[in-house]
Amino acid sequence: MLQSLEHLEQYSTIALYSAMAVYAIAFVFFVVDLANRSGDGGSALPETDAKGRVVVRSRSLRIGFALTVLGFALHLAATLLRGIAAGRVPFSNMYEFSLTATTAIIAIFILTQFFVDVRFLGALVTGMTVLFLGVTKVNFYREIVPLPPALDTYWLVIHILVAVLAVGFLTLSFGLSVLQLMQTRRENAIKAGETGVLRFLSGFPNAIRLEDLAYRMAIIGFVFWTFTLIAGSIWAERAWSRYWGWDTKEVWTLVIWVLYAGFIHARATRGWRGTRSAWLSIVAYGAVIFNFTIVNVFFKGLHAYSGL
Numbered sequence: 048m049l050q051s052l053e054h055l056e057q058y059s060t061i062a063l064y065s066a067m068a069v070y071a072i073a074f075v076f077f078v079v080d081l082a083n084r085s086g087d088g089g090s091a092l093p094e095t096d097a098k099g100r101v102v103v104r105s106r107s108l109r110i111g112f113a114l115t116v117l118g119f120a121l122h123l124a125a126t127l128l129r130g131i132a133a134g135r136v137p138f139s140n141m142y143e144f145s146l147t148a149t150t151a152i153i154a155i156f157i158l159t160q161f162f163v164d165v166r167f168l169g170a171l172v173t174g175m176t177v178l179f180l181g182v183t184k185v186n187f188y189r190e191i192v193p194l195p196p197a198l199d200t201y202w203l204v205i206h207i208l209v210a211v212l213a214v215g216f217l218t219l220s221f222g223l224s225v226l227q228l229m230q231t232r233r234e235n236a237i238k239a240g241e242t243g244v245l246r247f248l249s250g251f252p253n254a255i256r257l258e259d260l261a262y263r264m265a266i267i268g269f270v271f272w273t274f275t276l277i278a279g280s281i282w283a284e285r286a287w288s289r290y291w292g293w294d295t296k297e298v299w300t301l302v303i304w305v306l307y308a309g310f311i312h313a314r315a316t317r318g319w320r321g322t323r324s325a326w327l328s329i330v331a332y333g334a335v336i337f338n339f340t341i342v343n344v345f346f347k348g349l350h351a352y353s354g355l
Contacts (some may be wrong), residue, residue, distance in 0.1 A: 056191060059128035063120045068175045069118035069181050070257060076111035077170035083107060085247040111169050112160075118173070119153045126150050133191045138207040138262035140192075141343055145183035147207070150177050151215035155196040159219065163260065166252050171222045202282035210276040214341070216268030217307070221332035224325040231322055258321070260315055261328055269307045276304055295346040299338040306331035 083105050126146045137143035156172045159165050176192040194203075229245055231254040236244035251257070280290040281298065291297060310327045313319040319327070 055128050055132035057131060058116055059125045060111055062125035062128060063180065063184065066118045066121035066125060069114050069121060069173045070177045073111045073118060074170055074173040074177060076107045076114065077173060080105045080111060081170060081247040084250050086088070096219040108166055108169070112166050115153065115169060119157060122150050122153060135194055136204050138203055139194050140189050141185055141187040142189050144207065144211070145179060145187060145336045150209045151211040152176060152218045155215035155219060165219065165260070168219065168222045168226070170229060171225070172218070175218070177334035200282070200285065202278060202285060206275060206278040206282055209271045209278060213271035213275055216271065217263050217332055217335055220261045220264035220268060220328055223257050223264060224328040226251065227254050227257040227261060227325045228322060230257055247309060258324060261325070262311070265307060265328060267313060272304055272307065276300055295342055299334070299342050303331065303338060304322050305333045306334055
């Protein structure tokens with residue numbers, strides 16, 4: 048039985064490396080698409096969208112997205128095999144959380160296409176995913192171990208599930224905010240009579256549309272992050288007989304919530320638009336990354352479940 052579980056973990060690793068390779072190839076095709084947008088050529092093909100409008104999308108973009116779906120299947124297999132081998136949900140340490148969170152990022156990126164075409168984010172999403180998985184495998188990998196008593200509860204599933212969903216949507220919001228800043232620079236350059244500035248953005252939505260999409264993704268992510276905070280408090284009361292204890296992880300979870308609440312509130316009621324809105328979104332996502340990396344690795348407390 049033990050040998051069988053070890054084989055499952057090996058298969059999980061193989062699936063993970065395969066997913067990383069496929070994502071890397073998809074990234075190349077997405078970059079080729081961006082390069083084609085910068086020039087006059089490319090393998091552009093006409094399509095008709097749901098509203099009957101003729102749009103142009105390149106063959107490279109199609110291939111990149113198809114490879115992303117294939118990579119996701121392998122990525123999901125790696126995550127599920129890790130969980131089956133462990134005999135539990137794969138949430139107990141930074142390696143397993145990274146597997147699950149990056150799976151959620153790609154899943155949300157793919158599912159979003161049913162509502163709005165954001166395939167132009169492909170290079171950023173696949174590039175970040177390969178980077179995250181590479182760092183995770185090299186620095187955070189740990190052998191399978193039993194769950195600590197404080198984690199052996201259904202609240203682990205609830206708390207981490209909503210957290211990874213939040214991270215998925217907030218990652219897309221971050222990518223859209225980065226593109227918004229770049230598109231704003233391009234549009235300002237065109238108004239000033241300059242040409243050739245960030246030409247690959249010519250086929251992208253304008254800065255206002257990108258800002259609107261980033262805002263909507265942030266709202267969804269914020270809702271899930273709110274549930275993360277609430278579920279964590281309930282779990283804390285069950286585990287340590289208090290809802291809040293100003294533990295480092297708790298504080299940073301609250302900091303992230305406040306930053307995104309400020310971003311949403313400022314844009315909705317204070318009229319914060321344009322680059323100020325984008326930078327606030329980027330800073331808030333930076334806090335998410337800081338919380339996962341620096342806080343988990345270098346700060347100790349009741350939430351020190353990194354496994355490192």
